[in-house]
Amino acid sequence: MTTTGTHTTRRWGRFALHYVEMIIAMFAGMFALGMLQSVLGLGVSHDQHPDLAYLVMAVNMSVGMAVWMRIRRHGWASTLEMCAVMFVPVVPLFPLLWLGVIDGGVLMVVAHVVMFPLMLVAMLRRLDEYAGCAH
Template sequence: MVVAMAAGMLVLHPAWTLAIAGTAPTSVLRSVEVDTIVMATAMSVPMVAWMRYRGHGWAPAWEMSLAMYAGFIVLYPLHWAGVVNDAAVMSYGHVLMLGFMLLAMLLRRHEYTTAHHDHHRTSLEKIRDPASTRLSS
């Protein structure tokens, strides 16, 4: 999941930076709040795709995405109060994100400690044979 997140951060977030290149430095599009939400989105999209490919359900994928946003959002009040600056929100938010993701994994231990072999089967195959939970090796 972390590799997918990093890929999104390295590919999608620079696209956002290019998209807002012509905006004024004081534009809301350049605020730390918008930047961190875009960052979390850029990381969540490939992570959810990878989780779904690996056979995880939608609920764990959304919870993991929420954990990524939460890492930043919990810092906004501190930023607004002047306790942390923009750079701190971005860097500490990434650290907190991992902590929230760990919490999400601990709350669904079974989801993250068992093999998900179903990712090789198409949706149509799963519908035709819903009782089968294993693939031959």
């Protein structure tokens, strides 16, 4: 493999690793902070308030990712973009929920499925930052 080919492979490997790290950090925040909220009696019922439950979960996922991104020395702009991705999927879904077109289960599934490609898009926007070897 040529030096350019090796560099390209390393770059995309670094990008893929960072994507996986973001998913792990997101789930770590969601589970750790969710459990803490439950223990403290601050949990929100998904059955009664799926919209509020999703927003709390999005905050928890954002905290996990933001902490990891700051540890990895990412800037605030890219950190906030990645956190915004946790909230963007529900923008078109909340009105559908409130109108009774979808239920809380559909909201959660669709939002989480859409979140992963949106994370990828946010990372591709800043390819040099996420695929670079400076971190």
